[in-house]
Each structure stands twice: as structure tokens, then as C-alpha cells.
Amino acid sequence: MNGAQDLGGAHGFGPVMPEPDEPVFHADWERRVFALAMAMGYTGAWNLDGSRATRESLPPVQYLASSYYEIWLAALEQQVVATGLASAEEIAAGRASEAAKPVARVLARDGLEARFRAGFPSSRDSAGPARFAVGEAVIARNIHPPDHTRLPRYVRGKRGRVERVDGTFVYPDTNAYKTGENPTWLYTVSFSAQDLWGESGDPGGIVTVAAFEPYLEPA
Amino acid sequence: MSHDHAHDHSHGSDLSPVEARVRALESLLTEKGYVDPATLDALVELYETKVGPHAGARVVARAWVDPNYRTRLLSDATPAIAELGIGGRGGEHMVVVANTPETHNLVVCTLCSCYPWPVLGLPPVWYKAPPYRARAVIDPRGVLAEFGVTIPETTRITVWDSTAETRYMVLPMRPANTEGFSEEALAALVSRDAMIGTGLPGAIPPEMPA
Numbered sequence: 001m002n003g004a005q006d007l008g009g010a011h012g013f014g015p016v017m018p019e020p021d022e023p024v025f026h027a028d029w030e031r032r033v034f035a036l037a038m039a040m041g042y043t044g045a046w047n048l049d050g051s052r053a054t055r056e057s058l059p060p061v062q063y064l065a066s067s068y069y070e071i072w073l074a075a076l077e078q079q080v081v082a083t084g085l086a087s088a089e090e091i092a093a094g095r096a097s098e099a100a101k102p103v104a105r106v107l108a109r110d111g112l113e114a115r116f117r118a119g120f121p122s123s124r125d126s127a128g129p130a131r132f133a134v135g136e137a138v139i140a141r142n143i144h145p146p147d148h149t150r151l152p153r154y155v156r157g158k159r160g161r162v163e164r165v166d167g168t169f170v171y172p173d174t175n176a177y178k179t180g181e182n183p184t185w186l187y188t189v190s191f192s193a194q195d196l197w198g199e200s201g202d203p204g205g206i207v208t209v210a211a212f213e214p215y216l217e218p219a
Numbered sequence: 220m221s222h223d224h225a226h227d228h229s230h231g232s233d234l235s236p237v238e239a240r241v242r243a244l245e246s247l248l249t250e251k252g253y254v255d256p257a258t259l260d261a262l263v264e265l266y267e268t269k270v271g272p273h274a275g276a277r278v279v280a281r282a283w284v285d286p287n288y289r290t291r292l293l294s295d296a297t298p299a300i301a302e303l304g305i306g307g308r309g310g311e312h313m314v315v316v317a318n319t320p321e322t323h324n325l326v327v328c329t330l331c332s333c334y335p336w337p338v339l340g341l342p343p344v345w346y347k348a349p350p351y352r353a354r355a356v357i358d359p360r361g362v363l364a365e366f367g368v369t370i371p372e373t374t375r376i377t378v379w380d381s382t383a384e385t386r387y388m389v390l391p392m393r394p395a396n397t398e399g400f401s402e403e404a405l406a407a408l409v410s411r412d413a414m415i416g417t418g419l420p421g422a423i424p425p426e427m428p429a
Contacts, residue, residue, distance in 0.1 A: 007352040008357070013348075036248065039253075056331075080248070086247055103253055112262065116262075119306060123384070152380065204375045206375065207356050208380065
């Protein structure tokens with residue numbers, strides 16, 4: 001979606017402000033939001049793509065006025081309600097007034113570190129051959145889906161080159177809505193900075209994105 | 220004033236509104252049996268104290284001393300990183316890109332906050348915030364200048380926007396005057412920012428003649 005999350009190339013946000021000796025978290029509530037988001041994602045009520053889709057669906061004014069973990073918190077509350085795990089009234093009260101809804105699994109303390117150190121791969125077996133090959137010229141399609149996609153606006157309609165065929169992966173555009181993993185070919189596509197940004201582009205500079213096959217067409 | 224205070228902090232004590240919201244949510248999700256507070260504590264401990272850029276620095280140091288490892292790392296990073304016992308959530312599909320005199324690499328996620336957790340830990344605030352996400356792709360040299368990094372005009376900059384499942388780590392160039400350094404001493408030169416591309420490894424002055 002053409003939401004506030006799609007920031008590449010935007011002006012006016014000011015300088016980058018690195019914080020010396022930055023802590024991992026800046027407040028205890030950030031620790032809890034991080035862990036709640038991880039643990040609730042593990043229940044299977046939704047997936048990571050669904051979380052991203054929810055976060056970027058926040059109204060742009062709210063998204064840009066919120067800190068990172070405030071965005072996570074707002075999305076988490078929405079997902080809990082949208083999946084029927086709890087009502088908005090229960091969230092406001094901080095107490096259950098209805099029975100819990102069964103979830104596929106609950107993250108346990110035992111084996112937690114091993115589970116997270118093993119990871120959750122999103123690669124899947126290929127359903128068919130890749131359409132594009134390394135070195136091939138492609139155009140990022142000029143599409144504007146109103147829902148979740150991983151194709152940033154700044155490359156749409158631009159001509160690039162396939163640098164790497166990454167394999168087949170869960171397709172976020174459908175997985176976010178639990179309408180299917182639809183394993184899809186993923187490519188690393190490079191663009192000339194001046195093709196993207198005109199005279200503003202860094203001379204000789206390159207920008208790459210990871211693009212799923214439906215985002216691309218032959219040049 | 221005192222009335223507003225009591226109203227805003229209806230969950231007791233001196234919690235701010237966001238603290239009260241988070242506490243209410245955790246209480247509810249715990250009561251419903253969806254989460255276990257001890258597990259949440261363990262998750263925080265894992266990412267606050269165990270997973271961090273020291274892991275990525277070990278990978279870089281190994282690649283600096285072992286050319287065969289470097290080749291494996293650049294051709295298929297995930298198993299090469301796993302050789303050092305490093306991997307997991309946010310690093311299932313790793314790509315490592317090497318800086319050279321011809322090319323400097325810079326990693327960003329313009330759409331959210333994709334970042335290689337197992338090698339770098341959780342991302343810093345600036346990586347997740349709009350200024351970096353907006354400008355890294357359109358003005359990488361300007362962004363680098365804000366980090367105090369100047370790349371020669373003759374060096375091409377490649378920006379890797381982590382828009383899907385691949386997660387990037389930069390393999391910086393080994394600093395001069397580090398011949399004979401142990402892997403441990405080399406790893407100590409590798410900052411988090413050097414592995415994002417917004418920094419360079421620590422410089423070592425040449426040994427002065429006696």
C-alpha cells in the first residue's frame with residue numbers, strides 16, 4: 001500500500017541522529033511490547049507479514065507521529081481484536097471477560113533460545129521454473145496495490161537488472177492475509193541511482209531491492 | 220490536576236499512559252493463556268544480553284583471516300555464518316556483501332526495519348526511523364557524512380534495500396597495519412555500524428620505528 005511506511009526518497013525528516021552507546025531498549029514497556037509481539041506471533045493467530053501489513057495500515061499521521069514500539073503496540077492491539085483473541089473492551093480493562101480462544105501454540109520458556117536460534121525460514125520449494133535469469137533487464141511494474149506489498153514506490157516503473165535469483169519464498173502479499181503462502185520466486189534487482197532519482201542520484205551509484213516475480217516484467 | 224492524574228493512571232502507581240496500556244495488554248494476554256510472562260522475560264534477556272553485534276564481528280574477523288571462509292561467506296552466507304554457531308530469527312536468509320576499494324555497501328530497510336538479528340542484534344532507533352529510511356536510497360553520501368564517513372568519489376556506493384526475505388551484512392575491508400592480529404583483536408575493531416555500512420572499522424596507526 002502507498003502508506004506512510006514506504007519512505008524511500010522522502011524529504012523533510014531531517015538528519016539521521018545516531019545515539020552513542022544506545023541501549024537495546026529505552027524503557028521497560030518497550031521490552032514488554034517486543035516480547036509480546038514475538039510471543040503472540042508464535043501463537044499462529046497471524047504471521048510476520050500480517051504484522052507488517054497491520055503496522056503500515058495505521059493512518060499516516062499516527063504512523064509518523066509514533067515511535068517504533070508505539071507502532072508495534074498499536075498494531076498488536078488491533079491484531080488481537082481482529083483475530084478475536086480478545087475484545088477492545090477487554091484490552092481497555094486489562095482483564096478477561098470472555099473465555100480464551102484456542103491458539104495453535106504458546107511459546108514456552110523451555111527451548112526458547114534454541115527455537116529462536118534455529119529461526120523461522122520463509123523459503124519454500126519451487127512450484128515451477130524462475131521466469132527471469134541473472135543479467136536480464138526487467139522493469140518493476142507500475143502497480144499500486146491498496147494492501148500489503150513489498151515493492152517500494154521509488155522503483156515502480158523503473159528499469160533494472162536481475163543480480164541474483166534468490167529462490168522461492170512465502171509471498172507476503174497473500175500470506176499477510178492468510179490467503180496462502182503461494183511460494184514465489186524472489187530476485188535481487190539493481191537499479192542505477194540516476195535512473196531512480198535523475199540528476200539527484202549519486203553518479204555511478206546502485207540501489208538494489210528484493211523483488212518477487214509478480215512485481216517484475218521483461219524490459 | 221490530581222483528578223487528571225488519577226484518571227490517566229487508573230491502573231495504579233505512577234504509570235504513564237503507554238506503560239499502563241502495555242501492562243493491561245500483557246495482563247490480559249497472560250490471563251487468556253496466550254503468553255507466559257517468564258517466556259517474555261527470557262525473550263528480552265536473549266535479545267538484550269546475548270544476541271548482538273559481537274556475533275557479526277566474529278564473522279568478519281574470521282573472513283579477514285581465512286580466505287576460504289571468506290569465499291564461502293560471500294557465496295552462501297547463511298551456512299557460513301552457522302559454522303560459527305550463529306543464526307536464527309531474522310537471519311534465516313543471509314547475504315554478505317564485501318566492501319572493496321571500488322564499492323562501498325550500505326544496508327537499509329525503507330519499508331520497515333529488516334535487519335540481520337543473529338549477527339547484529341536488534342536494530343538501533345536511527346535505523347528504524349524515517350530520516351535514515353528516507354534518505355539512504357536517495358542520498359547515501361549525505362547520510363554517510365552524518366556518520367562522519369567520507370567515501371572517495373571514485374568508490375561506487377551500492378545501497379541494499381532489504382525489501383523482502385534476504386538480510387544483509389557488510390563485510391568491511393580489513394584495516395591496514397593489522398598483520399599478525401588475532402581474530403579476537405580483529406573482531407574488536409568491527410563496530411555495528413561497519414557491518415551496516417554507516418561506519419568503517421577502527422584504524423590502527425602504523426608502528427613507529429623504534
